[in-house]
Amino acid sequence: MGSEITRQVRLNLELSVAGDRLEAAWIGPSPDEAPTLVFLHEGLGCVALWRDFPARLADITGCGALVYSRLGYGGSAPCPLPRRVDFMHHEGLVVLPEVIRQSGVRDYLLVGHSDGGSIALIHAGGSPCPGLKGIVTLAAHVFCEKLTRQSIEAARQRYLNGDLKARLSPYHGENTHCAFWGWNDAWLHPDFVQWRIDAFLPSIHVPVLAIQGETDPYGSLDQLDVIQAKTGDGAAVEVIAGCGHAPHLEKTETVLAAISAFLKPFI
Numbered sequence: 001m002g003s004e005i006t007r008q009v010r011l012n013l014e015l016s017v018a019g020d021r022l023e024a025a026w027i028g029p030s031p032d033e034a035p036t037l038v039f040l041h042e043g044l045g046c047v048a049l050w051r052d053f054p055a056r057l058a059d060i061t062g063c064g065a066l067v068y069s070r071l072g073y074g075g076s077a078p079c080p081l082p083r084r085v086d087f088m089h090h091e092g093l094v095v096l097p098e099v100i101r102q103s104g105v106r107d108y109l110l111v112g113h114s115d116g117g118s119i120a121l122i123h124a125g126g127s128p129c130p131g132l133k134g135i136v137t138l139a140a141h142v143f144c145e146k147l148t149r150q151s152i153e154a155a156r157q158r159y160l161n162g163d164l165k166a167r168l169s170p171y172h173g174e175n176t177h178c179a180f181w182g183w184n185d186a187w188l189h190p191d192f193v194q195w196r197i198d199a200f201l202p203s204i205h206v207p208v209l210a211i212q213g214e215t216d217p218y219g220s221l222d223q224l225d226v227i228q229a230k231t232g233d234g235a236a237v238e239v240i241a242g243c244g245h246a247p248h249l250e251k252t253e254t255v256l257a258a259i260s261a262f263l264k265p266f267i
Contacts, residue, residue, distance in 0.1 A: 015068060015102050017095050023047055023075035024068035024103070028058040035107040035133060035267050038100065039067045040091075040116030042139075042246075043183035046074025048171050053248045053256075057111070060260045061267055066103055070095070072178040074171060079178060083186040085195060088115060092122030097129070107131050109263060113138040113248065114218065115183070117210075118197055121227075125200030133266055134207040136259050139216055139245050142226050143196035144187075151217045152187045159184070201230035208235035209262040211255060213243030236262065 013024040025047055028034070039054050041047075046069040058065040070091060072079035084090070096119065100108065108131050112120035117140025124135055141148065158164040159180055172179045186192060210227045212219065224237045238258050240247045248255045 013066075013068075013103060015099055017071065017098055020071055020077040020079070022068050022071065022077070022099065023073075024066065024099075026103070027055050027065040027067070029062070029064040031064065031104050031106045034063050035109060036064045036066055036103075036105045037061070038096075038105065038108050038110050039065065040096070040110060040112035040119050041069065041073070042114035042116055043187070044168060044179060045069075045113065045116070046076075046171055046179070048074060051249065053252065054111075056252075056256060057259060060256060061263055063109070063263075063267060066099075066105060066108075068099060072175055072182050074175065074179075075173070076175070078175055079182065081178060081182050081185070082189075083182045085186060085189055085191050087182075087186055088118050088197070089122055089126075092119040093127045096123050097127055100131070105131065107133050109134045109136070109267070111136045111138070111259070112140060114140065114245065116140075118142065121204065122197055122200050124206060125197075125203040125232075132206055134263060135204070135209070136262065137208070137210045137227070138247050138255070139212050139219060140210060140223065140227065141219055142198045142201070142223055144192055144194070145220060145222070147220055148218050149188060149193075152184060156184050156188070198226050198230050201227065202232050205232045207233075207262070207266065209259065210235050210237045211247050211258060212237075212239060213245060213247050213250065214239050214241050215243065216245045218245045 011026045015022040015024045054065040069076040110120035117137030169176045
């Protein structure tokens with residue numbers, strides 16, 4: 001498998017939203033050769049922070065992979081701060097459809113981590129998406145929990161007084177300030193306590209696999225319960241034992257196996 005991943009061609013794409021450049025890369029087959037896995041990163045993520053997970057999943061499934069950094073992250077253009085409380089709605093309903101259009105994606109499957117999983121659900125339940133074939137969420141949020149805000153406040157302290165800024169800087173560069181405060185200030189805004197997206201779930205009528213770590217400090221397993229109960233045609237859920245907020249990085253082999261088995265019937 002490793003040699004196959006090495007031989008895959010990774011191409012940088014030219015994408016933009018409202019004139020602002022997005023960092024993006026394509027791995028594997030083109031849209032006219034196979035379905036495309038579209039990767040949506042977490043609240044502090046970017047293209048590079050997915051590491052080799054997109055390439056490995058593309059290799060296993062035979063799909064292409066589109067990986068991009070949202071505005072204010074990684075090598076994308078910066079964005080104005082503060083972010084709106086409904087920033088994930090804008091990403092799912094406005095930005096993601098434009099990214100799909102510009103990249104020439106036809107049939108596609110969304111793989112979203114944390115905020116990216118929430119964006120995937122909003123997109124699927126709130127916008128026309130005829131090419132969408134399925135969704136995989138990793139630690140997605142569908143409502144705001146006290147636990148989540150406590151962990152995000154702890155991240156703020158690590159950024160101000162610990163090593164978190166230094167750890168993020170190699171990935172976000174000049175966007176480090178934008179990436180962190182755009183995420184942190186939005187989630188800790190007083191109005192975010194009321195944030196929830198479960199109203200989008202009944203309109204989702206493609207297969208959904210929701211994965212979460214058993215010890216995720218950013219969300220309880222109640223998130224999975226709501227996704228399973230309210231998604232239009234139901235959702236498969238998987239709890240990963242001994243795992244926190246990044247199942248694809250902490251338990252990579254388990255997650256690759258689960259996603260590839262889930263996708264096999266319809267790719």
